[in-house]
Amino acid sequence: MLRLMSRRSLCLFVFLASLICLCCDSDAGETDSTKRVTDASAAWQKKAVEYARIMSRVKWTPVADGMPMRRGAFEAGTEYTGVPYSSVKHVGRYIGFDIFLKTFLAAVENPQSVLYTENLRGEVTNAECYYGNVCSSYTSYALQCGIWYVSRVHGPPYRNGVSLVQSQSAQATQVGDIIFTPPRPGSHIEIVTEVTSDPDGKVTHVRVEESWPRTTRNTNRTAAKFNSHIASRNRKLYRITDLDAWREGNRAESFLFPNYAEDSAPPTINRVLLLDRGDWVPYQKGQAVKFNVMDRDAQGVKTLVIKRGESVVEEIDRPGKGIIERVFPTCGDYTAHCVMQDDSLSQACEFSVCDLDFQxxxxxxxxxxxxxxxxxxxxxxxxxxxxxxxxxxxxxxxxxxxxxxxxxxxxxxxxxxxxxxxxxxxxxxxxxxxxxxxxxxxxxxx
Known part of the structure; x- marks a missing residue:
């Protein structure tokens, strides 16, 4: 009888143990699922910070005076951090969406580029430089969009997968949150790129980055100052809970631009020859391409060679220093390089000639x-x-x-x-x- 009871007890023990294991496995599965969701959120947030800082941490120095900015001009020889603010609209080009960051950096090195010779002030509302960014293109670039969403439609009800943060305070803030300032007359959008906590988990500082005249702005506020910032001007703190729902079909990975790999890689800027639009850039058919033979290291230039694909379009002997202007009637991908006095070849500039129209x-x-x-x-x-x-x-x-x-x-x-x-x-x-x-x-x- 005792042996029989022992067997029954053993069976009961095994059954209960199996049940406990099953419950534990079920809990573990839920934990793993939650972790995967959390990791996915953390992944896009990490990318958002990384991409925002491609634009906000870049350093550049104008080589000439005259590059326009809000209420003045950038000074030659002065180093600036962050890309310039300019609402270029359909006339100029947005850095990151319309051109590479390296195209802007190449234009900076050419004193005859559109950055110094073109001024959109008065021609385009809220614009100065021919190349630039604004708050909405800056955050949309960081949030991995194929084209910008204007600031006023970053939040609900205009986007899905985004909600108002319940507690509008530093303690509830997460990296990747966005801050919307309603129109007065213009609206504004910012992105949270860092949240600092003390050993007890209490938030002490919140870093916010944004595109703002004259370049980008990077502000690390104490929790109290961040709360005051949110409370002023009827600002709202929003959280993107589903990035794909928020972007809908507007996903950077569906297009050639933005190109984060190219934008994050330090470029080698041509010291012999640059284009009026920098380098690595498209031109509309019929638009003049202006080559600036600079020869900054005084090596001596024998020939300027222009090619379409592998075919030589033109060879210009003894071009000297300065501007050479050409209009190309045939669309295609082009390069231009110089043959130096010692027969070495300069770095090639790359550009394309394109045609697009609609009715x-x-x-x-x-x-x-x-x-x-x-x-x-x-x-x-x-x-x-x-x-x-x-x-x-x-x-x-x-x-x-x-x-x-x-x-x-x-x-x-x-x-x-x-x-x-x-x-x-x-x-x-x-x-x-x-x-x-x-x-x-x-x-x-x-």
Whole structure:
């Protein structure tokens, strides 16, 4: 009888032990799942900080006077940190989205580049430099978007996967959170890149980075000062809980730009020859390309050689120092290099010549009806149709083109895309391995 009870007890023990193990395994599975979600969140947040700092920590020194900034100009010989602030819109080019960071850095080294010879002030609202960033392009770049979201639509109800942080305070703040300042008259967006805690886990400091005149701004506030910052001007602290839902189809990995690997790698800038737009850059067909033969190390230049692919387009003997201007009627990828006095070859500048255009069905388009936007391109893929409305600054819808759209040479604009009547505009955006070009046309919605 005792032996029988012992066996029964043993069976009961084994059953209970198995049950406990099963429960433990189930808990472990839930913990692993939660950990995977947490790790995924931490991964994009870590990238957001890394990418934000590509733009905010870069150092550069103008080689000439005249590079415009808010209420003045950057000074030659003075080192600056962070890319310049300029709302270039469709006229200039956004650093990171339209050009590489290294293209900007090459233009800085050319005293005859567009940074010194072009001024968008008065031509484009809130713009100065031909190359630049603004708060929304800066945060959108950090948050791995293929094109910027304007600051006023970073949060709900305009984006999914984002919510208001319940406690609007330093103690609740996490890396990757965004801070929205509502319009007065312009809105603003910032990103949290560091949260510092004491040994007891209490937050002591919060670092916020942003694009701000004259370059980027990096502010590490105490918890108390951060709370005061949030409390002023009706600011709101938002948390992106699902990055893919927040970005929707606007994902950097779907496009050639932003190119974080190129932007984070220290470039070797050509000391013999640079273009008016720097280096590694696309030009619109018919647009003049200005070569500045600088020969900064006084090696002596025998020949300037311009090639399209492997074919020599032109050889210019004894070009001397200074500007040589050419217009190229054939689209393609080009290089230009110099043969030096000792027959060595300089570093080559790289650029492309491209063509893109589009047609609207009419100057007036009926609201609530679908229509075709027809386009053409050469040496550049059309990727985005970006709309803006004079009547509603929050209405800035984008259409991402498919391979089928490109094959057909047109994209269908759905009936519900444009709701606001009045003046509107569309930017057609194309890209290739050197960057993006934008062309703009206005129309009316009736």
């Amino acid at each position: 609207l069905p009419a100057e007036e388009i009926a609201a609530g009806k679908s229509w075709d936007l027809e386009f053409s391109s050469d040496n550049m893929n059309i990727i985005i149709a970006y709309f803006r409305s004079d009547a509603n600054s929050y209405a800035q819808p984008m259409v991402f083109l498919s391979d089928e759209d490109r094959k057909n040479g047109k994209v269908v604009i759905s009936a519900d895309l444009i709701q606001d009547k009045g003046k509107a505009e569309v930017w057609l955006i194309g890209e290739n391995k050197y960057g993006r070009l934008k062309i703009r046309k206005e129309f009316s919605v009736k």
